[in-house]
Amino acid sequence: xxxxxxxxxxxxxxxxxxxxxxxxxxRDKGFDRTTVRDIAAAVGIQSGSIFHHFKTKEDIxxxxxxEVIHFNTARLQQAVASEATAAGKLxxxxxxxxxxxxxxxxxxxxxxxxxxxxxxxxxxxxxxxxRSIYEQLWLDSLSELHQQGVMKTDPFILRRLxxxxxxxxxxxxxxxxxxSLDDLADIMLARVIGEAP
Amino acid sequence: xxxxxxxxxxxxxxxxxxxxxxxxxxRDKGFDRTTVRDIAAAVGIQSGSIFHHFKTKEDIxxxxxxEVIHFNTARLQQAVASEATAAGKLxxxxxxxxxxxxxxxxxxxxxxxxxxxxxxxxxxxxxxxxRSIYEQLWLDSLSELHQQGVMKTDPFILRRLxxxxxxxxxxxxxxxxxxSLDDLADIMLARVIGEAP
Amino acid sequence: xxxxxxxxxxxxxxxxxxxxxxxxxxRDKGFDRTTVRDIAAAVGIQSGSIFHHFKTKEDIxxxxxxEVIHFNTARLQQAVASEATAAGKLxxxxxxxxxxxxxxxxxxxxxxxxxxxxxxxxxxxxxxxxRSIYEQLWLDSLSELHQQGVMKTDPFILRRLxxxxxxxxxxxxxxxxxxSLDDLADIMLARVIGEAP
Amino acid sequence: xxxxxxxxxxxxxxxxxxxxxxxxxxRDKGFDRTTVRDIAAAVGIQSGSIFHHFKTKEDIxxxxxxEVIHFNTARLQQAVASEATAAGKLxxxxxxxxxxxxxxxxxxxxxxxxxxxxxxxxxxxxxxxxRSIYEQLWLDSLSELHQQGVMKTDPFILRRLxxxxxxxxxxxxxxxxxxSLDDLADIMLARVIGEAP
DNA sequence: GATGAATGAGATTTCATTCAT
DNA sequence: GATGAATGAAATCTCATTCAT
Numbered sequence: 001x002x003x004x005x006x007x008x009x010x011x012x013x014x015x016x017x018x019x020x021x022x023x024x025x026x027r028d029k030g031f032d033r034t035t036v037r038d039i040a041a042a043v044g045i046q047s048g049s050i051f052h053h054f055k056t057k058e059d060i061x062x063x064x065x066x067e068v069i070h071f072n073t074a075r076l077q078q079a080v081a082s083e084a085t086a087a088g089k090l091x092x093x094x095x096x097x098x099x100x101x102x103x104x105x106x107x108x109x110x111x112x113x114x115x116x117x118x119x120x121x122x123x124x125x126x127x128x129x130x131r132s133i134y135e136q137l138w139l140d141s142l143s144e145l146h147q148q149g150v151m152k153t154d155p156f157i158l159r160r161l162x163x164x165x166x167x168x169x170x171x172x173x174x175x176x177x178x179x180s181l182d183d184l185a186d187i188m189l190a191r192v193i194g195e196a197p
Numbered sequence: 198x199x200x201x202x203x204x205x206x207x208x209x210x211x212x213x214x215x216x217x218x219x220x221x222x223x224r225d226k227g228f229d230r231t232t233v234r235d236i237a238a239a240v241g242i243q244s245g246s247i248f249h250h251f252k253t254k255e256d257i258x259x260x261x262x263x264e265v266i267h268f269n270t271a272r273l274q275q276a277v278a279s280e281a282t283a284a285g286k287l288x289x290x291x292x293x294x295x296x297x298x299x300x301x302x303x304x305x306x307x308x309x310x311x312x313x314x315x316x317x318x319x320x321x322x323x324x325x326x327x328r329s330i331y332e333q334l335w336l337d338s339l340s341e342l343h344q345q346g347v348m349k350t351d352p353f354i355l356r357r358l359x360x361x362x363x364x365x366x367x368x369x370x371x372x373x374x375x376x377s378l379d380d381l382a383d384i385m386l387a388r389v390i391g392e393a394p
Numbered sequence: 395x396x397x398x399x400x401x402x403x404x405x406x407x408x409x410x411x412x413x414x415x416x417x418x419x420x421r422d423k424g425f426d427r428t429t430v431r432d433i434a435a436a437v438g439i440q441s442g443s444i445f446h447h448f449k450t451k452e453d454i455x456x457x458x459x460x461e462v463i464h465f466n467t468a469r470l471q472q473a474v475a476s477e478a479t480a481a482g483k484l485x486x487x488x489x490x491x492x493x494x495x496x497x498x499x500x501x502x503x504x505x506x507x508x509x510x511x512x513x514x515x516x517x518x519x520x521x522x523x524x525r526s527i528y529e530q531l532w533l534d535s536l537s538e539l540h541q542q543g544v545m546k547t548d549p550f551i552l553r554r555l556x557x558x559x560x561x562x563x564x565x566x567x568x569x570x571x572x573x574s575l576d577d578l579a580d581i582m583l584a585r586v587i588g589e590a591p
Numbered sequence: 592x593x594x595x596x597x598x599x600x601x602x603x604x605x606x607x608x609x610x611x612x613x614x615x616x617x618r619d620k621g622f623d624r625t626t627v628r629d630i631a632a633a634v635g636i637q638s639g640s641i642f643h644h645f646k647t648k649e650d651i652x653x654x655x656x657x658e659v660i661h662f663n664t665a666r667l668q669q670a671v672a673s674e675a676t677a678a679g680k681l682x683x684x685x686x687x688x689x690x691x692x693x694x695x696x697x698x699x700x701x702x703x704x705x706x707x708x709x710x711x712x713x714x715x716x717x718x719x720x721x722r723s724i725y726e727q728l729w730l731d732s733l734s735e736l737h738q739q740g741v742m743k744t745d746p747f748i749l750r751r752l753x754x755x756x757x758x759x760x761x762x763x764x765x766x767x768x769x770x771s772l773d774d775l776a777d778i779m780l781a782r783v784i785g786e787a788p
Numbered sequence: 789g790a791t792g793a794a795t796g797a798g799a800t801t802t803c804a805t806t807c808a809t
Numbered sequence: 810g811a812t813g814a815a816t817g818a819a820a821t822c823t824c825a826t827t828c829a830t
Contacts, residue, residue: 164364168365
């Protein structure tokens with residue numbers, strides 16, 4: 001999965017193609033409005049055959065989220081590891097999450113946010129547990145800067161503001177436009193460490 | 198509607214009660230997972246009677262959005278009118294939108310964001326047209342600050358970042374917690390006009 | 395009713411306007427596809443008010459048929475009375491039924507044929523009883539010709555063939571076309587008394 | 592379909608049984624008063640399963656008509672081909688259409704006439720196009736007789752009179768009665784080519 | 789593993805009819 | 810007599826899931 005950088009961070013097996021198609025459809029039409037037949041048609045099989053790979057439609061949604069969490073947690077860990085300074089780490093985190101959310105794993109990430117509610121409570125808990133490593137990387141980085149006195153605002157709140165800013169990006173960002181993802185990462189970083197606005 | 202500050206900015210007529218119940222259910226379970234029977238039960242009528250007030254289930258969703266757009270556009274206009282300085286206006290806008298989104302119209306506002314896709318393209322266009330006045334108030338305020346040299350970042354991008362920050366708030370903000378909405382407005386304002394972080 | 399030669403043989407009272415509107419709609423869309431609201435809208439009242447005039451929707455259908463049977467039975471009696479010879483009487487009957495079916499009572503007559511099945515068995519029996527006078531006029535006329543040796547075919551069968559020919563006319567006859575109703579009556583008469591074809 | 596002379600000209604597949612049951616019910620109760628559940632029950636499946644075979648209830652009606660048009664067009668073509676003289680051809684056409692309408696395809700033929708209006712305009716056009724071959728066989732035959740001087744009346748009008756006579760037959764003809772379909776064909780033929788009445 | 793017909797629960801919507809005002 | 814909101818039964822259609830082949 002991680003080694004073949006396929007779309008949505010999913011490998012090119014039959015199961016992987018199914019997940020990719022599902023992620024795409026879930027983002028476009030939403031989980032509830034995507035039928036099992038839609039997904040089957042998108043990968044060229046019959047609807048009944050889906051259930052050889054997943055027990056329920058909801059399991060497909062969960063698997064999409066699981067894959068994208070694993071993939072992006074690994075990406076965040078690499079991002080943090082590759083930087084020496086606290087500010088550098090934070091910028092790398094922002095850049096990496098932007099990449100996740102408007103780049104290669106855009107569909108699956110969007111699905112994770114918008115279709116979260118379609119997960120049963122049980123699966124929500126399981127997915128949250130997977131997410132915790134991911135979130136801890138952010139809090140560690142922000143806490144370090146806070147302790148260094150770089151900013152005064154509570155790291156928890158700042159993470160929430162960043163989540164909002166980054167999460168909303170796919171709704172407006174234009175990859176062909178004048179502002180690059182690197183520019184945008186800098187702009188967002190400035191909202192936190194407060195360089196001249 | 199404006200004079201009786203009922204929940205979600207909707208008045209207390211039969212139609213209004215129906216819309217309030219719908220907004221509540223749509224936020225809790227999503228549009229697709231809320232049945233017409235659910236809504237009817239919530240206001241104590243039979244499901245068939247709904248269609249005396251609205252032709253389709255989707256019309257109910259649209260009506261919720263229409264009401265909340267009108268109500269909050271009026272609120273934003275008051276917010277801007279009540280402040281003299283550009284920075285004061287921006288803070289008032291942030292505070293008002295926070296109020297919309299975690300306060301009295303929280304349900305309807307959340308629905309507008311999360312269930313937008315459930316609107317037909319036709320209705321999406323109509324709702325967008327209504328929204329345009331609302332958005333123009335923001336862009337006017339940010340552009341004024343930009344021209345005054347208060348910040349260098351593009352007003353359009355800053356509005357998007359604020360939309361993300363504010364829009365994400367209901368997912369974490371605790372009205373009983375230590376941070377008030379006024380505090381939060383100040384914190385967000387600082388992300389834009391860049392006082393000491 | 396008979397004295398004011400209103401459309402469909404129905405007078406111009408509130409009840410009459412309602413029946414005329416119903417006949418028109420029943421012919422256009424069929425009984426099942428015409429709603430009580432449609433009828434109400436056509437006469438400019440509310441749907442609930444219909445039930446001050448008729449107990450059920452089916453009663454409206456029955457009333458339409460009852461009126462048209464009475465009206466056209468009277469017309470047939472006049473037609474027979476005004477002719478001296480047996481052949482003259484038959485031609486007058488054909489001409490009168492053509493008039494009923496493509497002329498002034500076209501809508502109600504068509505409804506009687508096409509929506510017959512929508513009547514309860516009870517009302518079908520009642521309507522059939524009303525029809526019997528009407529049909530007897532035909533059989534008397536044909537039997538007289540048969541006894542005179544004008545034609546050999548069973549009068550009962552000939553009446554059925556005429557019913558089919560005349561009843562199908564509204565599906566193709568063009569009142570603006572080159573063939574008049576009088577021409578058509580002659581053509582049909584020739585099918586029975588067998589002048590040179 | 593043509594080789595297995597099943598009822599209504601429909602073969603004995605699952606789809607065929609469904610169409611036969613539908614034709615039967617549509618004739619008995621009318622299209623609007625026949626529910627999808629009725630049809631399903633008649634073939635021993637669940638109502639939802641119907642929609643595996645047909646997208647909508649209306650599609651079932653259209654399929655009934657399509658099958659019966661194809662089947663009877665073939666029958667008419669055979670009837671014409673098997674006769675040498677113009678009068679023989681016309682008699683064969685009358686006999687064949689009587690067979691369609693009171694014999695093996697009686698239900699579907701009746702449905703085509705009585706439920707025509709229940710077809711969307713789009714499907715009406717498609718069905719009319721299929722019918723055109725059928726009608727041309729009639730007009731060709733009648734025109735030939737007309738040119739031979741056998742009768743003077745317009746072939747188009749005569750076809751309409753025959754359509755009416757034949758189409759009304761199922762409403763009164765008794766297969767157990769003293770008059771056979773052959774007798775009836777002769778009686779009808781005489782209405783056109785005018786042998787002694 | 790794949791197929792695809794069948795299931796059956798449940799969704800939205802329609803509409804004749806009622807009845808308090 | 811008129812209104813029009815409400816009823817509630819019933820209709821069509823959807824779709825995740827199963828299972829014999």
